[in-house]
Amino acid sequence: MADTVHEQMLRTASLRVTRPRVAVLAAVHAHPHADTESVIGAVREGHPGVSHQAVYDSLHALTTAGLIRRIQPSGSVARYEARVGDNHHHVVCRGCGRIADVDCAVGEAPCLTAHDDHGFSIDEAEVIYWGTCPDCAAEPVHELS
Amino acid sequence: MADTVHEQMLRTASLRVTRPRVAVLAAVHAHPHADTESVIGAVREGHPGVSHQAVYDSLHALTTAGLIRRIQPSGSVARYEARVGDNHHHVVCRGCGRIADVDCAVGEAPCLTAHDDHGFSIDEAEVIYWGTCPDCAAEPVHELS
DNA sequence: GGCCTTTCTTGATTTATTCAAGAAAACTTG
């Protein structure tokens, strides 16, 4: 089984290896930036009986363990990706909501130094670039004439 | 009335001046980073009969007009602030959700240049710093013993 | 292999937000 890789990741993170978790981890790897509903769909292709709650629980456990990352641009539902620990960011299309990965702008965690941190101890700088994707830029918006 | 300022802002933005809108605009000015429910509460202190839908509509109209800004950190409901057009960012406490303003890190829109923009035309870079606020850092988390 | 803990299933619930229809109010024009 190709799943052995994912099982291994779970064990390494001291998480119990269960069918739903392996499937969720595989689904997030296969579909970057997928929302919960998509993950549920992908999981059920291989394992029809898995409950949505199991997926929610798995996503939460995997996120807490750092195996996946949760992102949630304004106005969107929660989405997940398997690319973690490399300080990359995201571009989000205002038109269609499409998300693409963007490597950190100036190299090594450039934004992590806030000018005045108000006494907060900061551990992460999350950057979301907002704009328009090529497709949405190409097609003129369908206005009611 | 001190509301004249806000009425003026609405007119300048070509928005109709209505009681709910003036009250919402004032509420967002008075309570930065307030969520919708708080805004509804603040509005109703002066105008008890205003419906929640009117507040939702007003917030949307004001946001579209650029008079207020909507922010929504992961896991939070929508929040609004009246400080617009100055490219400032936010620190969010992982413990209590508290939000504070942060001026742009390196000066003039430093993060606006993505390394590889995937063909997107980017118009805004939103930065959210995640960390722990002084209060939450001070009190050791209440664990179940 | 048995036991204890964690996780999954089932099903209901909450909460933020949106949708819809008619009434009311705001700007415009004569």
Place this chain on the structure above:
DNA sequence: CAAGTTTTCTTGAATAAATCAAGAAAGGCC
């Protein structure tokens, strides 16, 4: 300043994502 047109507000229902809860099932350890 009064009538008309359009927008916005009120009322009330609906939707969608996520969470809560109780018992059943499965995982890992001895």
